[in-house]
Amino acid sequence: MKTKPVSRILALVKKDLLLEWRQRHALFGILLYVFSTVFVINLMVKEPEEKIWNAMFWVVQLFVCVNAVAKSFLQESRGRLLYYYSLVHPRYFIAAKLIYNVLLMMFMSLVSLLCCILFLGNPIIHPLYFLGIVLLGGISLSLLFTMLAAIAAQASQNAALMAIMGFPLVMPILMLLSNISQGALSPVVQPGLPGMFLLLGGMDVLVIALALILFPYLWKE
Template sequence: MQKITTLIKKDLLLEVRQQYTFYGVLLYVASTIFVIYLTLGKPEDDVWNAMFWVVQLFVCVNAVAKSFLQDSKGRMLYYYSIAGARDFIIAKLAFNALLMMLMSFLSLLIFILWLDNPLLHFWAFAGISLLGGIGFSLIFTFLAAIAAKAQQQAALMAIMGFPIIIPQLLLLGKVARAAFAPVLQAGLWQMVMLLIALDVLIIILAVILFPFLWKD
């Protein structure tokens, strides 16, 4: 735990000092939502829901997917000498999950500010958005770790990520739709538990498979 905590603090300090990732993504979110506002005005509930998750997907690609791509070989060799593979990947997953939770909540606030608030269950949608942000961050962190070993890093990550993220996007859209209805739909908790199970599966796969990439 001490190594994991130290690695998370390292990423946090780098983010606080540089800040270009946070403010760049925040500017991307604000400009995208403003364009949606100029184009659609105040969209319908289904359009609002769909646009929110599309924006979240691209936010994750910009904010989280660079976690491995920006590390040089020399820096990775240094990490290899001071930490184990499982400690390193768990720290990356945890930091990116925290970062994506923050970006998801800020995106939700900006959506409500410019595109009105059609939500009947705000806190339910906020919880789903945080859960979705965690899921996106886990998937793209793991994919970034794989793509970092290839030449065409960004292209490979997009190719691998598209078929993996689509089922989760569809499930999130269906679960989040309950926040727009006056009565919560049946089977909602089963779908939420399925999202949590998918996140746990990604963590297990990352912990098992990343040591083989780490040795390479």
């Protein structure tokens, strides 16, 4: 009797969680990176005004995502990927990676938000709205960089390739997130929010679709 696709995907997600816990020094290293980065910003600018605070938060999010998500594929050896290829369909594998990295980045986003509030002040007027944007932003960034890490992993594990490809792709997402989250720092209602939400959601759906379509062809190489 064949295992259902959902069961296989969940098994792969569980595998990644177990590996992350066994290699938790890498996770703690990322947490230390978040803490030290925000602390250095505090030493340089103390408590910035809300626009600068917002911009710095998303820049921190970007580098945290690069460090947290990139290793999901770049740490996998060729032999291990070949072994996975013989066990599961490539689409199940990439779906599990997407889910795992979304969960990881949502956790790291909450840690980043807490550190920024502790060290850089709290200019947030609408906390629940901003919290939702932070989680949504973590999901968007993790989806994009998971797909880029999958491509880079097939190019001789070249992490530089991910950074080169990611820069032009991540800029629109960061600009959208910055503009959307600015509404949580201002008492004035920002115009055009529904359109920006739809655009961000559409980009996420496009990234997921591209990952599910392209990854099986990449994995055959």
